Amino acid sequence: MDWFELKKTMMFPSSLSRRTRELLAFEKVLDGTLYDHIPYPFFKSCDADTTYIPINRRRPSIRSNLCSTVVDDSVSLLFSQSHWPAVVTKTKEGADDNDREHLLRNIISDLNLSSVMEQAAVMGSVGSVAILIQAVDSELVIEIKRTCFLEPTFSLFDVRKLLRVREQYIVDADGLLRAGFGDHPPGNYWFTRDFTENETIWYQPVRLDSPLRGEDGLMRDDVRSVSHGLGVVPIVWIKNLPGTDPGSPDGKCTFAAGIDTMIDADYLLSQTVRGLRYSADPTMVLSADEYQLPGMMPQQIPKDASHAISLPQGGEAKLLEINGTGAAASLNMWEALRALALEAMHGNRAHGDRVTAAQSGRAMELMCLGLTWLTGRLRRSYGEFGFVSVLNLICRISQVVPELNIGGKFHGPIEAGNISLVWPPWFEPTFGDMQTMANAVQAARSANAVSVDTAIRMMRPATHVQHVGEEKNKILDDIKAHDERLKALDGQVQDRDPTEV
Numbered sequence: 001m002d003w004f005e006l007k008k009t010m011m012f013p014s015s016l017s018r019r020t021r022e023l024l025a026f027e028k029v030l031d032g033t034l035y036d037h038i039p040y041p042f043f044k045s046c047d048a049d050t051t052y053i054p055i056n057r058r059r060p061s062i063r064s065n066l067c068s069t070v071v072d073d074s075v076s077l078l079f080s081q082s083h084w085p086a087v088v089t090k091t092k093e094g095a096d097d098n099d100r101e102h103l104l105r106n107i108i109s110d111l112n113l114s115s116v117m118e119q120a121a122v123m124g125s126v127g128s129v130a131i132l133i134q135a136v137d138s139e140l141v142i143e144i145k146r147t148c149f150l151e152p153t154f155s156l157f158d159v160r161k162l163l164r165v166r167e168q169y170i171v172d173a174d175g176l177l178r179a180g181f182g183d184h185p186p187g188n189y190w191f192t193r194d195f196t197e198n199e200t201i202w203y204q205p206v207r208l209d210s211p212l213r214g215e216d217g218l219m220r221d222d223v224r225s226v227s228h229g230l231g232v233v234p235i236v237w238i239k240n241l242p243g244t245d246p247g248s249p250d251g252k253c254t255f256a257a258g259i260d261t262m263i264d265a266d267y268l269l270s271q272t273v274r275g276l277r278y279s280a281d282p283t284m285v286l287s288a289d290e291y292q293l294p295g296m297m298p299q300q301i302p303k304d305a306s307h308a309i310s311l312p313q314g315g316e317a318k319l320l321e322i323n324g325t326g327a328a329a330s331l332n333m334w335e336a337l338r339a340l341a342l343e344a345m346h347g348n349r350a351h352g353d354r355v356t357a358a359q360s361g362r363a364m365e366l367m368c369l370g371l372t373w374l375t376g377r378l379r380r381s382y383g384e385f386g387f388v389s390v391l392n393l394i395c396r397i398s399q400v401v402p403e404l405n406i407g408g409k410f411h412g413p414i415e416a417g418n419i420s421l422v423w424p425p426w427f428e429p430t431f432g433d434m435q436t437m438a439n440a441v442q443a444a445r446s447a448n449a450v451s452v453d454t455a456i457r458m459m460r461p462a463t464h465v466q467h468v469g470e471e472k473n474k475i476l477d478d479i480k481a482h483d484e485r486l487k488a489l490d491g492q493v494q495d496r497d498p499t500e501v
Contacts, residue, residue: 010493023148026126062269067255068348085421110407161234199227210227238386258341265337272330287316346374364427431448434462
């Protein structure tokens, strides 16, 4: 069974769009539930009426989850604690803005934006993700939203500028009651909400079978609708990877290229396990005429060593055993399929148990070259186009909403723009790497080939300096204090009486 056939067997409401069904199918692959809708377990070969069940109509007993593994590895290399980027801010004149940079670092910590961006990167691996940022009762609230139920509208002149985002999905009457919409007759309803540049518009629920569809059937809910007046849609829309259609609302799925191979590998491993279990308990065959069997022998005869089987003379008992060559060939095929799937998805194909000694950061980068290439592309999507946009939107909201509560603190209006990211190295440098780096920086400084700022930036992978300007001031203060101590010692020596020696 391939991915195309498996998608056709998934039960999605026909009222959903093709894009929504595609994203929902990718989500099932990501959370490992892509086989849950198949009713028959893998070891059940016949139905109740003894009808044979083909293998492609059974759930695999082994699920490798290679796709989610690649996503977890890439996101860990993107937004984990040791790979979190440093935020750098500049003034309009291009000078370092230390105060605003320090303020943004505090906001990132208070809002726990590292966890938000990490979760957004996992959810967005299916193609896209949306981050809703709004002020609710003067408190900043951040919500990650699945884009399968969102329809964005972009500007014709700027494909990155959102004009409107419509949220629409199916909910039952009980769900409406829990959400505070009151009692509705039993049935399914469309929940609809629009996020525009100046307001958030709520609509009254519409029955799924209503003849009025689209804009004609929507009635504005003035009680819940609010005006935010930001001038921009309060949503950061992040496309996962660059795709073939730049006008598409979704990027390329991280793991789409490896789904078919992963499905083949799951079925192959399941069949291998089935064969190994059969080898442990093979089928018994008795060769004897029926009239020669002593008494009415039961159809199920125990094959345990503690049970002896008595057959008439000339009878024979056999076990239908198989050799292990098929299992070995299946495992070799599984290794080939795994490598093929990881190569297609740019996953990590290196085996940690084969590394006999500590490797340098550069060696580890070369071993995981495909994964670093994938994460490098994700850095643009979720870093420059995602995380920076989130910070700019927070700053914009702080300018519009007075006394905005951000993570329990009031910071006042914050200037937006001129925000960039500095990413750490892919892998932590070893002591040998740091010594080589320090010697190179020292030689460059002694020859006056680089400035102090450049030297600090060169040593940043080893020292994890957050701000170059602050580190430079600390270095200059240390040099100044050292010179003052030397002057004080020189003065003590000159004031000393030579006859005391």
